[in-house]
Amino acid sequence: MSQKRDYYEVLGVNRKASDSDLKKAFRSKAREFHPDKNPDDPEAEARFKEVQEAYAILSNPDERRKYDMFGHDRPGGSPWGAGGFQGVNISIDDIFGGGFDSIFSSLFGGGSRQRSSRGADLLVRQTISFEDAFTGIDDELEIDVLNRCSSCDGSGSQTPDGVRVCPTCDGRGRLTRVERIGPFQQQVTQDCRACRGGGRIVQNPCKSCSGEGRAEQSKKVKFSVPAGIDSGTRLRLSGHGESPRNQNGKPGNLYIEIEVEEHDWFERDGSDLLMALPVSYVDLVLGAKIEIPHIDGSPLKVNIKAGSKPGETITILNRGLPFPRGGRGRGAVMVLLKLAMPEKLSRSAKKQLQELRDDLGSGVSVTGDIIDEARDRRRS
Ligand SMILES: [Zn+2]
Numbered sequence: 001m002s003q004k005r006d007y008y009e010v011l012g013v014n015r016k017a018s019d020s021d022l023k024k025a026f027r028s029k030a031r032e033f034h035p036d037k038n039p040d041d042p043e044a045e046a047r048f049k050e051v052q053e054a055y056a057i058l059s060n061p062d063e064r065r066k067y068d069m070f071g072h073d074r075p076g077g078s079p080w081g082a083g084g085f086q087g088v089n090i091s092i093d094d095i096f097g098g099g100f101d102s103i104f105s106s107l108f109g110g111g112s113r114q115r116s117s118r119g120a121d122l123l124v125r126q127t128i129s130f131e132d133a134f135t136g137i138d139d140e141l142e143i144d145v146l147n148r149c150s151s152c153d154g155s156g157s158q159t160p161d162g163v164r165v166c167p168t169c170d171g172r173g174r175l176t177r178v179e180r181i182g183p184f185q186q187q188v189t190q191d192c193r194a195c196r197g198g199g200r201i202v203q204n205p206c207k208s209c210s211g212e213g214r215a216e217q218s219k220k221v222k223f224s225v226p227a228g229i230d231s232g233t234r235l236r237l238s239g240h241g242e243s244p245r246n247q248n249g250k251p252g253n254l255y256i257e258i259e260v261e262e263h264d265w266f267e268r269d270g271s272d273l274l275m276a277l278p279v280s281y282v283d284l285v286l287g288a289k290i291e292i293p294h295i296d297g298s299p300l301k302v303n304i305k306a307g308s309k310p311g312e313t314i315t316i317l318n319r320g321l322p323f324p325r326g327g328r329g330r331g332a333v334m335v336l337l338k339l340a341m342p343e344k345l346s347r348s349a350k351k352q353l354q355e356l357r358d359d360l361g362s363g364v365s366v367t368g369d370i371i372d373e374a375r376d377r378r379r380s
């Protein structure tokens with residue numbers, strides 16, 4: 001069991017203390033034990049550090065929750081690493097001005113360190129068949145991702161006591177300095193070079209991850225592709241991106257961009273399906289019922305009316321793709337009629353066509369409409 005004092009007791013608050021209660025308690029205790037007010041007093045120095053540690057944990061919602069659940073003996077060890085809490089430099093002015101909040105929140109990658117405390121987002125592309133986009137599928141893919149190293153559990157150190165808080169940045173991972181440009185001053189904040197933004201120094205680095213705390217691992221990710229998905233849609237898998245560099249940060253997200261393969265005869269327009277259907281002259285003139293196999297399992301029945309013309313479209317409602325994002329119903333299938341020219345004619349077929357020509361008369365009278373149509377076709 002740990003010999004450490006209870007954090008709530010250290011600050012003199014009860015377990016239901018609000019954020020502002022904590023802040024008030026910290027302010028008064030930190031002022032009381034501040035080294036500037038207690039020079040050369042090791043007892044006060046120890047109390048000052050204790051108060052800081054208690055506030056650092058309790059003012060961070062994540063850390064407080066863990067502490068409430070497990071006390072000082074939480075699984076995974078102390079958030080400070082085996083070296084324990086090193087204390088941070090807070091001036092009396094910081095305590096008065098409230099500047100301590102950003103200092104403490106930066107310890108755990110909250111607040112001002114948000115940017116680098118979360119692991120990187122990843123984007124992968126996944127190709128699925130047209131049929132799978134139509135019906136939706138549960139899919140799986142394997143990715144190589146920077147994960148928390150399993151050999152050192154993310155500490156980056158071979159031994160539990162090999163990690164200490166970076167002295168250059170006091171564990172903040174970032175340094176702010178003031179630059180003067182002529183009469184102007186500007187604050188520049190950048191990642192600490194001593195610890196490369198991690199806030200920790202590793203003395204004997206873990207062999208598997210060279211002290212990074214993260215290592216490339218391949219992992220399988222399961223995901224669901226909703227029916228009716230279109231190419232370019234990105235699925236988001238929260239927390240499946242890279243692990244953060246900072247041990248207490250959150251992993252990034254994984255985005256899967258779906259690419260839908262083309263279909264042999266269907267063309268897609270949103271949730272509608274377009275297709276061209278080659279039909280013989282005879283079928284156009286006399287009408288026909290044609291069945292086409294369809295992705296949804298039951299054949300499409302295309303009803304060509306007698307006297308149809310090439311270029312006309314037959315719309316079959318509610319047989320297209322399901323509307324995405326939970327919309328009800330489906331798009332339409334639009335069938336464009338095209339005239340199919342016979343490649344070879346039997347002798348008897350030729351003879352019959354000859355008779356047909358004699359019957360209908362040769363050629364067509366050329367009208368302005370036909371010329372316009374020809375011009376339109378050439379343009380498109
Ligand atoms: Zn490691």
Ligand SMILES: [Zn+2]
Nearest residue numbers: 166169192195
């Ligand atoms: Zn540092």
